[in-house]
Structures are given as structure tokens and as C-alpha cells.
Amino acid sequence: MSIVEQQPTTALRSEPPSRSDDGRLVVRNLAKRFRSVEAVRDISFTAEPGQVTGFIGPNGAGKTTTLRSLLGLITPTGGTATVNGVPYRELVQPTRVVGAVLDSNGFHRSRKARAHLRIYTAAMGLPDRRADEVLELVGLARVANRKAGGFSLGMRQRLALATALLGDPQVLILDEPGSGLDPEGLAWLRGFLRRYVATGRTVLVSSHQLAEIAQTVDRVVIVSKGRQVFEGRMDELAGDNRDRVRVQCSDADRLAGLLARNGLREVTVLPENWLSIVGATVTQVGDLARTAEVSVYGMHREPADLERRFLQLTESEFLPEAPGGPPSDPPAQPVQPVQPAQSVPTTQEGDR
């Protein structure tokens, strides 16, 4: 199942949908209690058009309950969840406004992919060719006449996405779309979501892994144990936990002094002539070391540890020991593949 081939994007309208409403999702003080179990409590966030909003939390944190409340599948016991200012159930032709990818098992096993989609083109009053368009869009055109029961998990995820896209919706809501996708498929999905919001639409995507969507999202909402613990931009999530440069040199104090004179004041002097500099780049530090005439023995960039921040916020039981002190074995500093530096341009682009 190769999907890296050029995806035709023609089936996606290039200009924003010509509707007078904005495609904003608003959740206010949402609460849901299932008999004695309180699934979510006091969840409040907004997903804006033109942005990918990540909805992150450990399994069982209440992500699915919140998303399904937004989609009118679950009746909240408190608060509101609205699309374009109204509850989902009151939308006229809801699937033309919101597309949802909720689970990868929503197919009759003996139904062919195209037949599955044509059930919903009929229900939505769309022409049947729309089924083939979305199959093409998600890279399933060649298996259009195969039964969904024989699909791999990745293919079923794509078919679920194709179903969501039928109505060319203004808003896309995805619940754990990454599970079951191979790295190639995940990369494709990230690109797809970025292109989707680039046309002024709204994407709300949930995940239990920050790393999986950190590169894709503009804003994050983090939930844990049914409560919301964070809402904001990705760089706000990092907080004071920004990128650092660590350098070991022949004269740490001298280099620190020069760094301070060059505006880099957040410098920590560590044993064995190690320095930790917040908000610097390796080129900056390297050049200044040369000016200060100190020898550099080792230097590396330390990305802000978003994963750690996430685990702190969600009060994970698996929080690793804080890497506060100097690295005893300097270059072996483990770096999570979060790569927040790459997410920064995306964020700025999204914030405008």
C-alpha cells in the first residue's frame, strides 16, 4: 500500500468553503457522567479555523467522550459543545460541516469500500462520483472494489478518513488517527492536515502521544483524568522549558561573561566547565567561544523537553527522573524525538 505518490489535491477545494459561518468549535465547561463514573469535568477550549488543534491526554483521560459530545453522539451532563455556535444535532446537513474519523471499525465487513461510501453519498445527497474522489484522495482508489473486512488497520483508517471527507467539510475531527498508521502514513496524514487548515478550515485531532502530533499542531489542549490541564500554543506549552545549548569549554566563566555581554543572560555554569545556555543556537555559542578564545570540547543542542512537560501536566506515573544536574556523560544526553524546534515555524505561521 504505497501512498507517497503525488496525491491529487483537486478533490479538496482550494479556497475556503463559501459559508457565512466560521467553522469554530467551542467547548464550554463540558461535563459528562456515566452513572457513577465521571468521564470529563469542566473541559473548555476553542478550536479555531486555520489551525490544527491537538487534543492530548493519556488513554482514559476523556478525549473520546469530549469529541463524541461535540458530535452529538454523547449527551453531556453539563456545559456545551458547539459547532458554528450550535450543538451538532441542530446543524443542517451536519456532515457537510463536520467530518469525523472516530474509529477504524465502522464498516460492514462484507461491504466493498466504494459501496460503503455510496451509502453515505446517497444519505448526504451527493453525486456518486464523490465516493471515487475521496478514495483517490486518501490513496485507496485501487482497492475501491475490495471488501472492507479484508483491509489492514491502516487502510481502514484511510477509509474512515475518506468517509469523513465525503461532504467536503469545513471542520475535521479525528480521534487517534495515528494509531495503525505506519510512519509513511503518519507523515502523509500530517501533510494532509496542514494542507487542510491552510484553506482556512478547522482540524481537531486527538492523540495519547504528544510526540505524534507535536509537529502538526498549532495549539494543544491537554486533558488528564477527565480534567483539562493545559490549553495554549505549542511554544506556551514549552514555557520556561525552552531549547538550550550545552557546551563544555576550557574556561566556562570567561565564556559565560561574553555570552552575558551578548544578551545571553540565562546561562548556568555547571561543574567540569559545562555551560547551559537558554535560547541560544550552537552557531552563536561556537562563534562567541572563538571570540572569547576558549577551546570548545563538546557542544550540543537540547530541545525543550515537551514530552517531559506533558508527563508532568498529566501527572503520569511514568515521569522520568529530572535531568537537572550536569550530564555526567555529556554527549549521551537523551533527546526525545519531539523536535519542537521544527514545530516553531508552523506555530508562527498558524498564529499569524
Add this chain to the structure above:
Amino acid sequence: MSAPTLDTVNRPAAWSVGEIRDLVRSEFRKTRSTSTWWALLIPAAVISLLLAWNSAKEGYLAANLAQALDFAILFATLFGALYATAEYRHNTIVTSYLNAARRPKLAVAQMILAALVGVVYGLVSVVAGFGGLLLSRTGFDGDLPWVLTVSAGSLPLFALWAVVGVGVGMLLRSQAVAVLAVLLYTMLIENVAVYLASDSPVLDKITDYLPRVATAYALSGFTGGEQFGGTFGVAHAWWLMLLVVAGYAAVAMLVGIAAARRRDLT
């Protein structure tokens, strides 16, 4: 946060004929793309044929056909139940409700589709029943008018019983439980109730209005006074009994809709 102009765009969706037509078309495709409809139609036809053939050796043709159809109707109910529960079994109910966010709309579309399939079950069973009658007799003799009346009169009963199946399915959701409930009721529970009530003249009158008994009375009425099964006569007008069955179909749908309306899909 909310733009006031949006309220006019997003008025709560009213019921429109076009929308229900689209949903029925969607339900038609759901049905056609799976095997349930013909897998249950075959036994319905076979049973009609065999029962009509076997009983046509004695008695009146119209009554024999009525008895065969009375049994075949069970398959229309089973179809309705399996059709409605398939949505839950295969998890497609979520996609269906995302589209028909006003859930009763989907229920109405499914009711219409089931009624149409019920009529198809009726037509096929009638044709098979004719075949059975002709296998044992060379002609209809003077019975033809009543045979035709029973045939035509059975069609709304097939439709109504398929709708009952949908209501039961919407309520119970599990395929196995729904099928079991339909079979237990028609084959056992109602018969036991009728048997127990037969000693009391008052209760005996009341059991005439039980769904399966009423169906038999309606069919019996279409035979023009011929009896079948030994117990049923024309004690009640066929139209009254048809209305009673329609009442049960309506109650089944209302109960199914009430259960599905605000049910959380987690």
C-alpha cells in the same frame, strides 16, 4: 464568541421529504450491499411453498395459503430485526447518526425501507405459495377470488411485521438477542399466553388482540370466512385486526426511537 448571523443558517433541521428520500435511498444501498435480505427471503419462500403444497390436499385453498403466509411473515420480522441491529454489530450506527444527527429521521427511513422489503417478502412468499397450491391441485377452481384477496391482504401485514422487527432491533441492539426475542415470542410466549387464557372467557377475548393472533384473524378475514389452523374464524373484521397489527408496529417503532434517541454512543 458566537456570531449572531449564524443562527439563521443553522436553524434546527426541519423534516423534509427530500431528506427522508435521500436517507431511504441510503438505507436501500445498505440493504442491497449485504446478504441478509436474500438470505432470509429464501427460507420465507421455501416455507410458503411447502406449507401451501402440503395443506392444499385438504381444505380450502385461500385458507391454506393464509396459513403458509402467516408463517412466512416471521421472516420479514427477522429481517427487520437483523437489519436494524446490523448497524450496531458493524459499528456503522455512528456514521449513520453523524449524518442523521436527528436520530428519529434515520428511524423513519429504516422503517420505510423495512416496510418496502416486507412487501417484497410478501410478494415472493405469495408467488411461492401459489406454486405450492398448484403443485397439489391443477387449478384454483372457485377459490381464486379469495386466494387473491389473501395474497393482497397479506402484503401490509408483511410490511408491518418487518417494521416491528426494526423497532425490536433498535431497542435491543444485539443481533442474537433480537432474533431470540422474536422467535421466543412468536413460537412460545404468545402461544402459552393464549393457552393459559383460554379457560377464562374474558381473557380469551383479550388474547384475540395479541399481535400474532390478530395477524391470524386478519388473514382469516381475507379468506372470506374460511378457517385455518382450526381455531380462527372471522370473529373480528379484517380491517380492525389490521389496525391492531399497525398499532403494534407503531408502538415498536416508538419504543425503538425512544430508546435510541438520546442513547450515548461511546
